[in-house]
Amino acid sequence: MLFDFFPSRRLTWYLGKTFLSRIVAVLAMLVLVLMMLDLLGTSGDILAVPGNTQADVLRYVGWRLPQLVAQFLPYSVLLATIITLLALNQNSEVTAMKAAGMSAHQILAPLLLTAGLLSLSSFLFNELVVTRATAQLAAWEANDFGPIPDDPTVRGNVYLNDGPDILLAATAAGRGAATVLTGVTFYDRDDELMIRRRILADSARYTGAGWRLENPRIFEVDTAAAARPVPSMVVAPGLTPGRLDLRPVNPDAEPIGVLSESIAMLDAAGRDTSELRGRWWHKISGPLAALLMPLLGAVAGFGLARSGGLFVRAIIGMALGFAYFVVDNAALAMGSFGGYSPLLSAWAPFVLFALIGETVLIRTEE
Structure with a gap:
């Protein structure tokens, strides 16, 4: 039996399925367009390397697609929220649900549940697929799209000081x-x-x-x-081989467990790890952005369709969602410079916009 927070089982399934189909459609459109634009500037560099063929371009696509999917999933959830709720409002389905006694939170509950499951899937996808693809693509790009050395210990462009x-x-x-x-x-x-x-x-x-x-x-x-x-x-x-082992760490290319080991190693060597710690926390808070998007875009789905204010509400929902991404990136940058603590730089934007979204929803609909 469902909790009172959710509508009926059938309505929950209907809203969740509709929302998920819109997310997949928007994400596919964004990733396809961005991948084509990316290839316009990259395929020439790949094919310019002697020995590279069309198969190498496809290999680049295979490594780049997971990055685009992970990066633009929250944007897709935001746009799908606005599209779904606008369609429900235009067809008077929101009005019918509210006339049946459902609150705005109950209408949003299936969307939040779907977004929460996507957040969990996004975290697992980042850890198991995106990090590996990022590491392979970074190594290939560092070698100017030439053959990647078989030896995993090979590092390029070494720069070290001895006094x-x-x-x-x-x-x-x-x-x-x-x-x-x-x-x-x-x-x-x-x-x-x-x-x-x-x-x-x-x-x-x-x-x-x-x-x-x-x-x-x-x-x-x-x-x-x-x-x-x-x-x-x-x-x-004065330059020992141990200094070479303290390689630059790419947090996007390491799963959260490996990144923890890298941070511990750099801490033992006396290096500043504030930026890496912020990125460690962001590996958890970042995927949760998908869970936040239905709350920020919810303002687009309410209000009377015949009042003519739905377009303005959609703009407000989009503005709130994109403002979150701006603040999130700014907080990470501030954390890198030491302006914020790593925990604060990763979680403050999420908590702040969760409160903003909840406040807007309560003041306008509840």
Whole structure:
């Protein structure tokens, strides 16, 4: 038996099914259009790489689609809420339900239930599919759409400091003392951070006392002489392989459990993890945006259709929904800069707009 908060079983099923079909239709339309626009600017870069074919474009689509679905699901729920409630109002179905004694909250209950199930599905989809697709796509883009190295320990574009000196490497493979750098550039700088010499090397290995460069070529800035080859040499004694293991963390590419481990590792190394902690919390609060959208868009479904104010109500509902996304992104940015605590930056917009939506619904309809 349903709780009094819900209408009858048949009406709950009717409203939920209608709402879900609109969400799927809107989401499919948005994702299809955005994917086509994305391919207009990306397919040329993919096919420009020697050896890439149409299959690689389809591989890009397979990795990009989950990101678009996860990103635009809340927008789809908002637009579907407005479309569904406007249609119900235009057909006098809202009037009939209110004449039967149903409150605005009871009319919205099936929509909220559907949105809640979508929020849970979105969280699981993000953890199991989107993170993996994001990691694979990021690795492919970092390699300029070329072949992705089979070794999962390979990292690209390494940049590290040893005091005033800078060590750059095109790739780093392996872990710990077995780490090998390739395409190495070392900048020897003085205390005023002025470059004294630049050293190029084919590769570098850790010796315990620094990094031994293979086939180094030295360019002296003071003399501006041509680069001269020298025997192998050791540089950056203060730079240990453990520094390389503290890779930049992409929170969108790591499930919540792996991200927790990355945050703990960075905390142990004394790094600032405020931004990552905010993104950790947002992995939970972000999918709940779908649950919030029926409440924010509900203002579009009430009021008399013949009064001519439905269009204004639809605009208000859309404005409330899009304002949430603006505030949510701004709060995450403030959390990244340390203006808000990680918990506050992730949850404050959700709580604030839940109260705003509930207040608008009560003041206008209840």
